[in-house]
Amino acid sequence: MVAHNPAFVKGDFILIFPSELGIMHSMKKRSVLFICILLLLLSGCSGPLKPLTDGFSFRDDGGELPDAVSPTALTSAPTEIFIPEPDPTPEIREEVEENEIYRYTEEEPVYEPMWVILDMDYFSDVDDVCALRIADMMHREGIISLRAVMASSDDPRCPKAIRAQLLYDGLSEVPIGKNTERDPVPVSDSPYWEDLISFYPSEVEDTSYPDAYDLYLSVLEEASSEGKKVRVITTGFLNNLAALLSDTEYGRELFRNNVDDLYITGGELSDPGHDFNFCYNRATKNAANYVCDHVPPEVRTIYSTYYSVERKGGWIRCGGPIREYAPSDPVAVAFEDYFRYAPHMAHASGQIAWDPFCVWCACLNDNPAAGKRTTHTYLQPLYMYIDPSGANYLSTEREPRNDNTWVLLRHSAESGHWSLLYRFSGFDDFSWYEDQLNYWINLGIRP
Ligand SMILES: [Ca+2]
Numbered sequence: 001m002v003a004h005n006p007a008f009v010k011g012d013f014i015l016i017f018p019s020e021l022g023i024m025h026s027m028k029k030r031s032v033l034f035i036c037i038l039l040l041l042l043s044g045c046s047g048p049l050k051p052l053t054d055g056f057s058f059r060d061d062g063g064e065l066p067d068a069v070s071p072t073a074l075t076s077a078p079t080e081i082f083i084p085e086p087d088p089t090p091e092i093r094e095e096v097e098e099n100e101i102y103r104y105t106e107e108e109p110v111y112e113p114m115w116v117i118l119d120m121d122y123f124s125d126v127d128d129v130c131a132l133r134i135a136d137m138m139h140r141e142g143i144i145s146l147r148a149v150m151a152s153s154d155d156p157r158c159p160k161a162i163r164a165q166l167l168y169d170g171l172s173e174v175p176i177g178k179n180t181e182r183d184p185v186p187v188s189d190s191p192y193w194e195d196l197i198s199f200y201p202s203e204v205e206d207t208s209y210p211d212a213y214d215l216y217l218s219v220l221e222e223a224s225s226e227g228k229k230v231r232v233i234t235t236g237f238l239n240n241l242a243a244l245l246s247d248t249e250y251g252r253e254l255f256r257n258n259v260d261d262l263y264i265t266g267g268e269l270s271d272p273g274h275d276f277n278f279c280y281n282r283a284t285k286n287a288a289n290y291v292c293d294h295v296p297p298e299v300r301t302i303y304s305t306y307y308s309v310e311r312k313g314g315w316i317r318c319g320g321p322i323r324e325y326a327p328s329d330p331v332a333v334a335f336e337d338y339f340r341y342a343p344h345m346a347h348a349s350g351q352i353a354w355d356p357f358c359v360w361c362a363c364l365n366d367n368p369a370a371g372k373r374t375t376h377t378y379l380q381p382l383y384m385y386i387d388p389s390g391a392n393y394l395s396t397e398r399e400p401r402n403d404n405t406w407v408l409l410r411h412s413a414e415s416g417h418w419s420l421l422y423r424f425s426g427f428d429d430f431s432w433y434e435d436q437l438n439y440w441i442n443l444g445i446r447p
Helices: 021-026 029-043 070-075 090-100 127-140 157-167 191-197 201-205 212-228 238-245 249-258 283-293 319-324 330-341 355-366 403-416 431-442
Strands: 114-120 144-151 230-234 257-266 300-304 318-320 350-352 377-386 392-395 419-424
Touching: 090 392, 114 127, 114 212, 114 319, 114 355, 127 144, 127 157, 127 330, 127 350, 127 431, 144 212, 157 191, 157 318, 191 300, 191 330, 212 230, 212 238, 212 249, 230 249, 230 355, 238 249, 238 283, 238 318, 249 257, 249 355, 257 350, 257 355, 283 318, 283 377, 300 377, 318 319, 318 419, 318 431, 319 431, 355 431
Parallel strands: 114 144, 114 230, 230 257, 257 300, 300 419
Antiparallel strands: 318 350, 377 392, 377 419
16 A cells, blocks of 8 residues: 655645746756757758757658658648637536545446556656556555566666666556667667666566567467456657567557557647657657558547647646655656756656656546546547558548648548547646645655
């Protein structure tokens, strides 16, 4: 049983700035100078740059658009995304605050934990570490059964660092798959791998790490034999999934028959969007394009987009409290490493919660074992297309337009792939969501 930390549940001590301007307020002059120099340097790059969304800017490494789709046609295509206004309902807040301390009573039915595979890049941004902590605590609370964690970054230290965090969080039995050799994604260095590994240096060396492809097959075969469905959640690159879906009909059928929902952290509403997880390098572009087009139609795909964690010009963040109250916790240590590496991202409320938000939603939504816990979000049917350059396009339109973009969208829809976008409802502010994420992150703090 996990000790609860009610003092951490409420966000009174969290400093939340009203907008992105808060980032600037929190920066020191030296950081501002650093960013100015960085922007000057990057302005000379020829490839499209990732917006200021995490510590890594990147440039296109040469993935070319197919001849049939000119960049001009893509950028001129209209985007019709329905973005509803929030619908504040005062009663919801009271109801949800009860959920924070909600526990089953003896009269209620007890459901088996939902099986989950978590597939993470776990190398650049500290939000992967927060996301894994949330999944670990959901596992310990009996909401999910974490069957495997996959590393989608091609470096032997990545699965070892994941292993260290699982050990700290008390999940020594969870197997870890290393980035599949069938479709590897080379990555640059991580700011936090070494420090996480130093928590359990010998234990992580003694562990065997199967290829993620083999581990996917193994978990899905077990699910098949036990009549279980698995929810697959990605917070990074899609190369492991691409290998699984492309390699054999057997792997595709296992995926089709034994996965209920696929949650993908990624996608931007801009037209086109250039998401880090899709566009990082040539391997990730190929993988994102392939997965988008080849997920079996029986598996519902939910893209948790950048918009999902953006609210009124600001971002949902998490991790600020654990940095303050448990600086020796691995999550807090990873934060220090990350903010040292990317000082322009430092913020009192922690990091933008792209990955944690997706994991939190994926574990609680449509999961009977979550009881009355709710995310107060809803899904909007959308069509998603990720082209070979990694650029993503979203549309509510089913019919093609008179240009190449929407022909490609129709192609995507005809292949049976359809997508859902995660959306908010209920609140004007996002502090409630930050409290929820921090609650699960802080649950792992040792007394
Ligand atoms: Ca990630």
